[in-house]
Amino acid sequence: MAGSKCTRLNGALIKQVLDSVDSVLFDCDGVIWRGDSAVPGAAEVINLLKKHGKNVYFVTNNSSKTRKLYAQKMGRMGFNVKEEDVFGTAYCTAMYLKTVANFKGKVYLIGSNALKQELEDVGIQQTGVGPDHISGAQSDWANVSLDAEVKAVVVGFDEHFSYMKVNRAMQYLNDPSCLFVATNTDTRLPLEGGKAVPGTGCLVTAVEMAAQRQAQKVGKPNGFMVDCVASQCGLDRSRCMMVGDRLDTDIMLGTNCGLKTVLTLTGVNTLADAQAHQGSGCPERQKMVPDYYVESIADLLPFLQG
Amino acid sequence: MAGSKCTRLNGALIKQVLDSVDSVLFDCDGVIWRGDSAVPGAAEVINLLKKHGKNVYFVTNNSSKTRKLYAQKMGRMGFNVKEEDVFGTAYCTAMYLKTVANFKGKVYLIGSNALKQELEDVGIQQTGVGPDHISGAQSDWANVSLDAEVKAVVVGFDEHFSYMKVNRAMQYLNDPSCLFVATNTDTRLPLEGGKAVPGTGCLVTAVEMAAQRQAQKVGKPNGFMVDCVASQCGLDRSRCMMVGDRLDTDIMLGTNCGLKTVLTLTGVNTLADAQAHQGSGCPERQKMVPDYYVESIADLLPFLQG
Numbered sequence: 029m030a031g032s033k034c035t036r037l038n039g040a041l042i043k044q045v046l047d048s049v050d051s052v053l054f055d056c057d058g059v060i061w062r063g064d065s066a067v068p069g070a071a072e073v074i075n076l077l078k079k080h081g082k083n084v085y086f087v088t089n090n091s092s093k094t095r096k097l098y099a100q101k102m103g104r105m106g107f108n109v110k111e112e113d114v115f116g117t118a119y120c121t122a123m124y125l126k127t128v129a130n131f132k133g134k135v136y137l138i139g140s141n142a143l144k145q146e147l148e149d150v151g152i153q154q155t156g157v158g159p160d161h162i163s164g165a166q167s168d169w170a171n172v173s174l175d176a177e178v179k180a181v182v183v184g185f186d187e188h189f190s191y192m193k194v195n196r197a198m199q200y201l202n203d204p205s206c207l208f209v210a211t212n213t214d215t216r217l218p219l220e221g222g223k224a225v226p227g228t229g230c231l232v233t234a235v236e237m238a239a240q241r242q243a244q245k246v247g248k249p250n251g252f253m254v255d256c257v258a259s260q261c262g263l264d265r266s267r268c269m270m271v272g273d274r275l276d277t278d279i280m281l282g283t284n285c286g287l288k289t290v291l292t293l294t295g296v297n298t299l300a301d302a303q304a305h306q307g308s309g310c311p312e313r314q315k316m317v318p319d320y321y322v323e324s325i326a327d328l329l330p331f332l333q334g
Numbered sequence: 335m336a337g338s339k340c341t342r343l344n345g346a347l348i349k350q351v352l353d354s355v356d357s358v359l360f361d362c363d364g365v366i367w368r369g370d371s372a373v374p375g376a377a378e379v380i381n382l383l384k385k386h387g388k389n390v391y392f393v394t395n396n397s398s399k400t401r402k403l404y405a406q407k408m409g410r411m412g413f414n415v416k417e418e419d420v421f422g423t424a425y426c427t428a429m430y431l432k433t434v435a436n437f438k439g440k441v442y443l444i445g446s447n448a449l450k451q452e453l454e455d456v457g458i459q460q461t462g463v464g465p466d467h468i469s470g471a472q473s474d475w476a477n478v479s480l481d482a483e484v485k486a487v488v489v490g491f492d493e494h495f496s497y498m499k500v501n502r503a504m505q506y507l508n509d510p511s512c513l514f515v516a517t518n519t520d521t522r523l524p525l526e527g528g529k530a531v532p533g534t535g536c537l538v539t540a541v542e543m544a545a546q547r548q549a550q551k552v553g554k555p556n557g558f559m560v561d562c563v564a565s566q567c568g569l570d571r572s573r574c575m576m577v578g579d580r581l582d583t584d585i586m587l588g589t590n591c592g593l594k595t596v597l598t599l600t601g602v603n604t605l606a607d608a609q610a611h612q613g614s615g616c617p618e619r620q621k622m623v624p625d626y627y628v629e630s631i632a633d634l635l636p637f638l639q640g
Contacts, residue, residue, distance in 0.1 A: 063473055159467070162493045167369055169493075170529035187468045187475075189497040194532045215543050223476035226500045226544035234540040237521050238532035 034299075034306050037290060037320035042331040045320065049288060050267040051083040053257065055248075056098070057090055058273035058295020059325065061105065063219035067294050069326030071106035076332035078108060085257050087270075089212035089247035089277060091117040091184035091228065094142045112260070117211035117247040120256050121182060122146040124246045129207060133179030136200050138193050138231060143184045143211070154182075160192045169195050180207035183235050183243060185217075185228045194238050201239035208239065212247030214277060218295050248272075249280035254287070271325060275301055275316035283315040291318035292325050340608050343596060343626035348637040351626065355594060356573040357389040359563065361554075362404070363396055364579035364601020365631065367411065369525035373600050375632030377412035382638035384414060391563050393576075395518035395553035395583060397423040397490035397534065400448045418566070423517035423553045426562050427488060428452040430552045435513060439485030442506050444499050444537060449490045449517070460488075466498045475501050486513035489541050489549060491523075491534045500544050507545035514545065518553030520583060524601050554578075555586035560593070577631060581607055581622035589621040597624035598631050 037045060054060055060070040077084050086098065086109070093101070095118075099111040121143065125131040135147060137154040144157045155175050162169070172195065181197045200206050213229035236242055246252055257263050269288040272278020273295025279302075282289035291302055299321060305313040322328070343351060360366055366376040383390050392404065392415070399407065401424075405417040427449065431437040441453060443460040450463045461481050468475070478501065487503045506512050519535035542548055552558055563569050575594040578584020579601025585608075588595035597608055605627060611619040628634070 063476075161465070161467075166523065166525055166531055167529075169531045170369075170525050187497050189500075191493050191495040191532065191537070194495075194536055198530075198532055215546065217472065219472055219476050223473070224504075225472055225475045226497065226504055226540075230500055230540040230543045231497070233543050234532075234536040237536045237539050240521065 033317045033319055034302050035320050037322050038327060041320075042328055045269070045288065046080070046082070046328075046331070048267065049082070049269045051085065051263055051269070052077055053085050053087045053254070053268065053270045053287070054325075055270075055272035055274070055278045055295075056086055056088040058218040059271060059292050060086075060107070062221075062294065063223075065220050066105040067324055067326065069324065069329050073325050073328050073332060075106075075108045076329075080332065083261065084109075084113065085261065086114045086116075087248065087253050087257065087281075088114075088116045089214050089228070090217070091121065091143050091211035092140045093118065094145050095119050097142060115253055115256050117184065117253075118143040118146040120253055121184065121209060121211050121246045122150045122152065123256055124209065124252060125152055125180065125182075125207075126150045128252070129180075129209075131180060131207065134175060134177040136175070136178045136181045136197060137184075138186045138189060138197060138235070139182060139184035139211070140186060143182070147182075153177075156193070156196070159188045160190055160196065162190065162192045170199070172196055172199060174199055178206070180209060181235070182209045182211070183228070183232050184211035186231060189231050194234050197235045198238040201235075201241055208241055208243045210243035210245050212277070213245055214247075214274070216296065218273070248277035249284055251281065251285050254281065254285045273297060275305060275318070279316050279318045282318075289318040289320070291321040292323075293321065294324045339623045339625055340605075340612050341626050343628050344633060347626075348634055351575070351594065352386070352388070352634075352637070354573065355388070355575045357391065357569055357575070358383055359391050359393045359560070359574065359576045359593070360631075361576075361578035361580070361584045361601075362392055362394040364524040365577060365598050366392075366413070368600065369529075371526050372411040373630055373632065375630065375635050379631050379634050379638060381412075381414045382635075386638065389567065390415075390419065391567065392420045392422075393554065393559050393563065393587075394420075394422045395520050395534070396523070397427065397449050397517035398446045399424065400451050401425050403448060421559055421562050423490065423559075424449040424452040426559055427490065427515060427517050427552045428456045428458065429562055430515065430558060431458055431486065431488075432456045434558070435486075435515075437486060437513065440481060440483040442481070442484045442487045442503060443490075444492045444495060444503060444541070445488060445490035445517070446492060449488070453488075459483075462499070462502070465494045466496055466502065468496065468498045476505070478502055478505060480505055484512070486515060487541070488515045488517070489534070489538050490517035492537060495537050500540050503541045504544040507541075507547055514547055514549045516549035516551050518583070519551055520553075520580070522602065524579070554583040555590055557587065557591050559587065560591045579603060581611060581624070585622050585624045588624075595624040595626070597627040598629075599627065600630045
């Protein structure tokens with residue numbers, strides 16, 4: 029079926045596609061909710077997919093919540109979800125440090141309490157969470173006290189992000205042996221009503237520029253997120269579908285990992301964005317063209333309820 | 335003399351080069367001082383150049399001081415300098431808004447009190463200077479109160495840079511008619527003893543990523559800085575020399591404006607950096623190869639004293 033990408037997923041095609049998969053990976057922000065409002069029908073879609081025997085997992089680049097907090101938020105919104113089915117970058121970054129980097133040492137963390145919690149749950153200590161306001165003069169900043177046990181800088185979403193944190197990260201990263209890991213590089217976090225706030229990518233790029241080094245990125249489109257799901261839940265990638273609202277993270281990840289891909293238009297990217305990639309002659313951009321698209325994941329409801 | 339670039343400036347060549355120029359533009363950080371320490375011999379070089387009848391101007395991307403504060407700092411270090419000879423990006427950004435953009439309105443300023451002062455001196459009001467700590471939840475951030483009079487976002491060096499400031503700038507810049515101006519994009523600010531702190535470029539790139547727009551850059555290598563000097567002091571570019579420590583700002587500016595260029599090795603870039611550009615086949619990188627280099631501007635002293 030070469031050439032038939034970016035097809036609207038509706039009618040009889042829904043049954044055909046769902047019959048071809050055992051597992052569905054959903055992004056969260058812009059897909060099943062926007063901010064604190066569930067996408068209408070999303071909870072019913074998730075619950076009915078599970079009733080139809082599908083495995084449902086959540087794969088989010090958002091590092092501001094633990095698996096437990098995600099499961100609680102989903103529960104409040106009526107989703108039937110277990111903590112073990114949620115793969116956020118707070119959890120996956122902890123897993124990356126423990127299993128891939130075999131990391132021993134302390135982390136200088138630009139990030140949330142959730143990321144701190146997930147790190148501690150795998151036995152990794154951190155310093156840095158919370159406000160870090162500036163004081164003194166430039167020479168004080170350059171000579172800021174550093175923790176000798178710190179062997180990695182991790183950057184995730186941090187509402188307390190500040191110049192002093194960029195500076196502290198840069199001073200740690202002057203040591204070439206210091207690891208540099210970022211949860212993700214999403215530029216914006218979509219909220220209700222078409223609103224958005226700056227995403228973790230804005231923080232990561234600032235630290236990268238100061239440190240003159242590139243961070244290892246854990247989140248989508250890096251396949252590590254799918255590896256995490258596969259190693260813990262036994263995923264058959266040839267019978268798996270990725271549903272997301274971003275072409276450069278969700279759809280790219282799906283393509284990179286050999287999954288079927290569905291773009292939903294309730295979040296960051298538009299159909300025109302996908303078609304622009306499709307119309308380009310660029311092989312790299314073709315990886316961001318989804319197999320299918322839906323206006324909203326609620327488009328699946330008529331089939332699931334039928 | 336094609337092919338003879340990146341030549342060490344010493345011996346008889348110093349007289350030959352200095353005889354060919356009427357004006358010398360100096361970068362500041364990494365050239366005449368590092369942090370609060372003057373480069374040894376720098377004040378004597380500046381003062382002797384003036385005694386030899388040269389016009390000496392200071393062209394710095396650093397936006398953390400007004401012209402007046404720069405002149406005072408230079409005076410304390412023994413430099414014989416007038417306020418009118420200093421062209422920092424705080425002053426030049428105010429001039430850019432007033433003369434090039436013909437700006438009417440208020441500025442949302444991510445920047446220093448110095449930048450505020452220079453804006454106010456040309457009659458432009460601002461909001462935003464000082465700490466802006468986070469509170470509330472994501473939806474509060476997305477709906478943060480905005481000043482309806484703000485018609486431009488200006489980003490300069492700001493030690494109080496914070497997530498909330500990135501967010502506020504992004505919300506203003508969602509209006510496509512809102513101007514977006516940055517003082518400069520230097521990645522690091524060099525200090526004493528090989529130390530450094532994050533530069534304004536780190537802040538600008540974070541806001542650009544959030545806003546999904548590129549800022550108009552006032553500072554080097556944009557030729558506007560040289561235009562400023564020329565319009566106020568009557569510069570003959572064919573008899574002018576630019577001395578700096580950064581290849582991508584100082585030397586690039588000099589090349590772009592048809593000036594003679596001298597790299598000094600007391601700051602950011604090394605001779606190896608310059609030679610790497612020279613050895614590359616890339617025309618854009620050739621623009622960052624200086625005509626001459628010195629270990630320090632104090633290398634000029636023997637001739638000036640002789």
